[in-house]
Amino acid sequence: MPYISVQILTGVSNEQKEQVINGVTKVMEEVIGSKPESTFVVVQEVNRENWGVGGRSIQSIQQNSK
Amino acid sequence: MPYISVQILTGVSNEQKEQVINGVTKVMEEVIGSKPESTFVVVQEVNRENWGVGGRSIQSIQQNSK
Amino acid sequence: MPYISVQILTGVSNEQKEQVINGVTKVMEEVIGSKPESTFVVVQEVNRENWGVGGRSIQSIQQNSK
Amino acid sequence: MPYISVQILTGVSNEQKEQVINGVTKVMEEVIGSKPESTFVVVQEVNRENWGVGGRSIQSIQQNSK
Amino acid sequence: MPYISVQILTGVSNEQKEQVINGVTKVMEEVIGSKPESTFVVVQEVNRENWGVGGRSIQSIQQNSK
Amino acid sequence: MPYISVQILTGVSNEQKEQVINGVTKVMEEVIGSKPESTFVVVQEVNRENWGVGGRSIQSIQQNSK
Numbered sequence A, B, C, D, E, F: 001m002p003y004i005s006v007q008i009l010t011g012v013s014n015e016q017k018e019q020v021i022n023g024v025t026k027v028m029e030e031v032i033g034s035k036p037e038s039t040f041v042v043v044q045e046v047n048r049e050n051w052g053v054g055g056r057s058i059q060s061i062q063q064n065s066k
Helices: A015-030 A058-064 B014-032 B058-064 C012-033 C058-064 D014-032 D056-062 E016-033 E058-063 F012-032 F058-064
Strands: A003-009 A041-048 A052-054 B003-011 B040-046 B051-053 C003-009 C040-045 C051-053 D002-010 D038-047 D052-053 E003-009 E038-046 E052-055 F003-009 F038-045 F052-054
Touching: A003 A015, A003 F012, A015 A041, A015 B051, A015 F003, A015 F012, A052 D014, B003 B014, B014 B040, B014 C003, B014 C012, B014 D052, B051 B058, C003 C012, C003 F058, C012 C040, C012 F052, C051 E016, D002 D014, D002 E016, D014 D038, D014 E016, D014 E058, D052 D056, E003 E016, E003 E052, E016 E038, E016 F003, E016 F038, E052 E058, E052 F012, F003 F012, F052 F058
Parallel strands: A003 A041, B003 B040, C003 C040, D002 D038, E003 E038, F003 F038
Antiparallel strands: A003 F003, A041 B051, A052 D038, B003 C003, B040 D052, C040 F052, C051 E038, D002 E003, E052 F038
């Protein structure tokens, strides 16, 4: 039954997404006994200008740190 | 008042999205009397490499079934 | 594959939730051919003081309209 | 600690996103004392054919009002 | 059109929720011209044992810092 | 930066939530190098009458299988 939404910054490879899906599904199976075949994991990639922390976007933080 | 988020795999047409929006809004109106004009339906399309089930992405599952 | 999150105000009956789940699943099946057994519908009930529109919570709007 | 997800229609500039991130973070700091450095704001842009209100997508509403 | 989901730890007052709803709605109006009457703000309160950072729940972090 | 939302049925212990938070944070650290201290994991517990699959709530499915 679990539904897991993973929001991360853009830039990860398909291989890494595969490993995130696999790893998170394993955690749910091992900790609460969820069946992998009914565990949804959805990876949402967010652009740096769309993710804010400290009141600023990651894009503007990274531009100023160059 | 309802806000409905619909996550589906990419590949549906605009016409199908229109029908999903219309159909889901009707269900809310008929079942709980929600006013369509204050019912939000947001369709989020997810790539196959970003949606996992059974610990694998849909993309890798479909590639192996060819 | 669809995952549908339905946010509504508290106060609906279990029977109404059952009908929302059933109705929304049917829309996905009829419009995009989703298999009901792999269609998740999660109903999230929100208190009136937690839902805002027009810059005010539903609770304060309803209190002032008495 | 707050995590704020802001869903809006596509078409806003990066400068506007920066201001939304900044403004929302300030509200959380001023009202509930959240530390900006542990306040996440994620802006999700939605296409007009993917956002429905009144049982129709914004795209089809806007096309018919031309 | 904006839909804003605000996730915070439990423990805030209804008055604070009202101010968050009001403040966030104002930001959207001032920055991107959103109409308050079609701006949804939903506040979701999360228990400390359900919110994790640094691999631990806030509850266990706070218990160990006593 | 990752924000992970984990939706599960009610009934898990605080200890299990702690392990889910810890396990998911480790996956993000090992696979994409995310810093645990800026990885949010939010566990949302859903009642059985609020979670639907196959067009029915888990509650009604479980009641009929007794």
